[in-house]
Every structure is written in structure tokens, then in C-alpha cells.
Amino acid sequence: MSQKTSARPTGTVFIVDDEEAVRDSVALLLRSVGLRTRSYPDASVFLEEYDGQEAGCLVLDVRMPRLSGLELQQELNRRGWTIPVVFITGHGDVPMAVEAMRAGAVDFLQKPFKDDELIRRVQKALEQDARLREQLAQRNLIRSRYETLTPRERDIAERLAAGAANKAVAIDLGLSERTVELHRANIMRKLEARGLAQLVQMLIALKEG
Numbered sequence: 001m002s003q004k005t006s007a008r009p010t011g012t013v014f015i016v017d018d019e020e021a022v023r024d025s026v027a028l029l030l031r032s033v034g035l036r037t038r039s040y041p042d043a044s045v046f047l048e049e050y051d052g053q054e055a056g057c058l059v060l061d062v063r064m065p066r067l068s069g070l071e072l073q074q075e076l077n078r079r080g081w082t083i084p085v086v087f088i089t090g091h092g093d094v095p096m097a098v099e100a101m102r103a104g105a106v107d108f109l110q111k112p113f114k115d116d117e118l119i120r121r122v123q124k125a126l127e128q129d130a131r132l133r134e135q136l137a138q139r140n141l142i143r144s145r146y147e148t149l150t151p152r153e154r155d156i157a158e159r160l161a162a163g164a165a166n167k168a169v170a171i172d173l174g175l176s177e178r179t180v181e182l183h184r185a186n187i188m189r190k191l192e193a194r195g196l197a198q199l200v201q202m203l204i205a206l207k208e209g
Contacts, residue, residue: 010055010126010130011036011054011055011056011057011126011129011130012036012037012038012054012055012056013027013030013035013036013037013038013056013057013058013059013122013126014037014038014039014040014046014050014056014057014058014059014083015027015030015037015038015039015040015059016039016040016042016043016046016058016059016060016061016064016069016072017039017041017059017060017061017064017088018041018042018061018064018065019061020041022061022088022111023039023040023041024039026039026059026088026118027039029115029118029119030118030119030122033119035122035123035126036056042064042065042066042067043060043064043066043067043068043069043071043072043075044066044067046058046072047067047072047075050081050083052079052080052081052083055129055130055133056083056126056129057083057084057085057086057106057122057125057126057128057129058076058083058084058085058086059086059088059118059122060072060073060085060086060087060088061087061088061089062087062088062089062096062100063089063090069087069089069100070096070099070100070103073085073100073103073104073105074103077103077104082129082132082136083129084105084106084125084126084128084129084132085100085104085105085106085125086105086106086107086108086109086118086121086122086125087100087105087107087108087109088109088110088111088113088118089108089109089110089111090110090111106121106124106125106128107121107124107125109121138205139205139206139208142191142202142205142206143206145190145191145192146191146202146206148190149187149190149191152173152183153183153186153187153190155173156169156173156180156183156184156187157187157191157199157203158203159172160184160187160196160199161196161199161200161203166180166181166184167180187199
């Protein structure tokens, strides 16, 4: 079993598998490379305890009694929880893998898998989670700033981002060009945008959110 020498990603690896031996071995393996783990015997228990906010990734068995791994993934998507999922199974087939990946799984491993392979894919999932959370944090910051704009400033910001010049915006809204310039300065200040290009990026990020 080889160990990564680069900086370890942060977050908790949540292990959901109805086989205790599998849960224990996966947890032991991941803890051996410094990763935090938390194990659950079935999907329902995980849903009861996870709040959707804690950073990490999910190592999830596909076939489990009561609530399957695929059904848990569907429920996570329904709740809007973006935790990355790495599926593991001893009975996987191509259609099942395709269904899992289409629903947003980041990886799919068949048992028995190599230790190094699981470690690598879990670390990749944790890194993806960190990137997503950073993007969400940035988007929330932009949204909070955007909400400080007046309705007039929002209207002007949208027009400027669409490529309209100050003069064109003034004509469309029946304002003086000087008034549009003042509004533009306020928009840039409130959003902390360094220029028009960044304003465009901010509004695109909000729409994507």
C-alpha cells in the first residue's frame, strides 16, 4: 500500500456499506493515509446524521437492503447536497455504472479493488468537494454584494454586462449619461469589481447558481 506524499485534502470520508468487514477495512485503509472517516451500516442512518453541509466525500455501496446506493444518490440530488460520491460494488455492471455517473457520481469501483486505487479516487473526490465549496462560497459572497444594489443599479449592471455603452444605457432608461456613470461607479464599488470583465463574470456566476 503506497501513501501520498503531497498535502492531504481536507474533509471527512463517509463510508456507507451494509457489510461491517468492508466498512472497517475501508476506514482503516483511509485512516492509514491520514484521512478522517465516519462509517454507516445503511443509507437511512447516513441521511439521519448528515446535515448536507459537512465537507468530504461519500464512499457508497451500490447494493444495500432497504435503501440502495443509487437511491441514496437520488435522494442527495433531490435535497441539493453536492457531496461527491465514489461507488463501490461487488456486483457492478455497465448500465449501473452509467446510471451512477449520469446522476453525478465521480467514480465507480468494483470489489475487490486495489488499495492505492481507492485512496487515489477518494483523494480526487475530496479535492473536487473542496473546489465546489470554494466556488459556492464565492458565489454566495457575490450574491450578498449583489443584493445591496438598488433595482436601478441591477438594471444598469445587467445592461452593462450585456455590452451596452453608458450612452446607450442612458438613452434606453431616459437618464443622463452622467447619471449612468455615477450608477456604474456605485455598482463597481458595491460588487468590488475591478472592471467590466469581472462584472460580467460575477453576473454569470450568479445566473449559473
